[in-house]
Amino acid sequence: MTTSDTAHHEGPSARQEASGGGAAEIVFDSVTKRYPGQAEPAVDNLSLTIGAGEICMLVGPSGAGKTTALKLINRLIDFEEGDILIDGRGVREQNLTELRRGIGYVIQQIGLFPHMTIAANIGTVPRLLGWDKARIRDRAAELLELVGLDPEYAKRYPTQLSGGQRQRVGLARALAADPPVMLMDEPFGALDPITRARLQDEFLRLQSRVGKTVVFVTHDIDEAIKMGDRVCVLRQGGVLAQYDPPDVLLAKPVDEFVADFVGADRGLKRLSLRRVGDLRLLPAPSAKAGDDAGEARARVKQAGYETLILVDDQDHPQGIIEADKLNGRVDAALARPIGVAGRLEMPLRDALSVMLSQTGSHLVVVDDDERLAGYVSADLISAALAGTDASARAFGSEEDAE
Numbered sequence: 357m358t359t360s361d362t363a364h365h366e367g368p369s370a371r372q373e374a375s376g377g378g379a380a381e382i383v384f385d386s387v388t389k390r391y392p393g394q395a396e397p398a399v400d401n402l403s404l405t406i407g408a409g410e411i412c413m414l415v416g417p418s419g420a421g422k423t424t425a426l427k428l429i430n431r432l433i434d435f436e437e438g439d440i441l442i443d444g445r446g447v448r449e450q451n452l453t454e455l456r457r458g459i460g461y462v463i464q465q466i467g468l469f470p471h472m473t474i475a476a477n478i479g480t481v482p483r484l485l486g487w488d489k490a491r492i493r494d495r496a497a498e499l500l501e502l503v504g505l506d507p508e509y510a511k512r513y514p515t516q517l518s519g520g521q522r523q524r525v526g527l528a529r530a531l532a533a534d535p536p537v538m539l540m541d542e543p544f545g546a547l548d549p550i551t552r553a554r555l556q557d558e559f560l561r562l563q564s565r566v567g568k569t570v571v572f573v574t575h576d577i578d579e580a581i582k583m584g585d586r587v588c589v590l591r592q593g594g595v596l597a598q599y600d601p602p603d604v605l606l607a608k609p610v611d612e613f614v615a616d617f618v619g620a621d622r623g624l625k626r627l628s629l630r631r632v633g634d635l636r637l638l639p640a641p642s643a644k645a646g647d648d649a650g651e652a653r654a655r656v657k658q659a660g661y662e663t664l665i666l667v668d669d670q671d672h673p674q675g676i677i678e679a680d681k682l683n684g685r686v687d688a689a690l691a692r693p694i695g696v697a698g699r700l701e702m703p704l705r706d707a708l709s710v711m712l713s714q715t716g717s718h719l720v721v722v723d724d725d726e727r728l729a730g731y732v733s734a735d736l737i738s739a740a741l742a743g744t745d746a747s748a749r750a751f752g753s754e755e756d757a758e
């Protein structure tokens with residue numbers, strides 16, 4: 357029996373409307389990096405494939421080699437063993453300038469040039485590429501809009517911006533020449549939690565428009581779970597511990613290290629990854645005022661419930677009626693309020709929390725048009741979480757993407 361319907365789930369990047377300057381696949385093929393004079397490698401025999409247009413989140417304890425792995429891609433750090441391929445081409449075969457032109461790079465405390473305006477900062481790479489002034493100006497205006505900054509900011513200097521705004525400019529600058537690959541090293545690490553959450557949301561929205569291949573380093577497992585199509589967990593010494601979609605990481609950590617890393621509340625975290633609309637909702641018996649009460653009561657009982665949902669002509673829930681009170685015709689006067697209804701886009705964690713704050717183990721769910729969609733129950737939620745093996749593996753995987 358499958359109670360969960362994961363077919364509707366898509367990773368953040370799968371919600372793509374259109375891809376802009378294209379994306380590229382990145383393959384790490386047995387890459388080892390040893391720093392001179394160090395006994396242990398910083399990155400040890402790392403192999404993984406990041407699909408074109410995917411967000412790969414790199415996590416792991418401090419010193420696990422995240423920044424090193426990232427900088428090997430644009431060759432800010434050199435390596436000798438193994439290879440990194442971008443769309444099939446080894447990074448070491450390519451001309452360095454050409455390679456980096458195809459890679460946007462965003463770091464924490466983005467190094468904006470203080471003596472240059474925001475527009476000039478964003479235009480850095482296009483200027484190097486010899487674009488004409490009008491094109492650079494238009495591109496800067498377009499990018500400011502894309503990262504959610506008023507075009508007015510174009511004329512300001514970096515010191516006249518907040519930390520969050522500067523981080524947006526850093527992002528705009530990295531996107532300027534429309535590179536297929538974006539490398540981001542703790543880009544939101546220095547921001548307060550609220551600004552950080554907003555930038556995460558905006559980055560996901562942006563990604564759904566531009567569809568880059570993103571490698572994103574973070575310390576924050578919650579950020580990794582929220583943003584990643586896949587999460588790569590490195591352990592000390594730059595050894596790959598696990599590389600999986602967030603739900604699989606939470607449902608099936610490969611060992612104690614990963615389980616510790618994702619946290620004891622991984623069950624709750626999984627609940628925030630899935631939405632009410634991902635579940636096959638339970639049919640909720642309903643009737644309109646004036647309908648035959650005996651027939652309505654029989655349907656309620658047959659479905660194993662005690663209550664009927666009163667709906668109007670458009671199927672909008674109006675209230676709840678105890679089945680035992682039904683007599684003659686369905687009477688709106690018998691209805692009590694529904695309380696807070698669940699919605700399809702509501703994370704299961706929120707649905708559970710609403711359910712707990714109201715009486716009863718069932719929550720009435722409405723669709724985007726406020727029509728009755730069914731019930732979500734505590735049992736349904738726990739069954740969805742229990743369906744780890746088959747459904748969690750398929751969760752967000754390629755076979756499953758629409």
Ligand SMILES: Nc1ncnc2c1ncn2[C@@H]1O[C@H](COP(=O)(O)OP(=O)(O)OP(=O)(O)O)[C@@H](O)[C@H]1O
Nearest residue numbers: 391392394398416417418419420421422423424425
């Ligand atoms: N230039 C260098 N020379 C020698 N060792 C280095 C150099 N840069 C980094 N290392 C070492 O390589 C290992 C990996 O460092 P790296 O900066 O990649 O870690 P990280 O996972 O990004 O850590 P953090 O989360 O603290 O940023 C560490 O042990 C670090 O001390």
Ligand SMILES: [Mg+2]
Nearest residue numbers: 422423424573
């Ligand atoms: Mg680092």
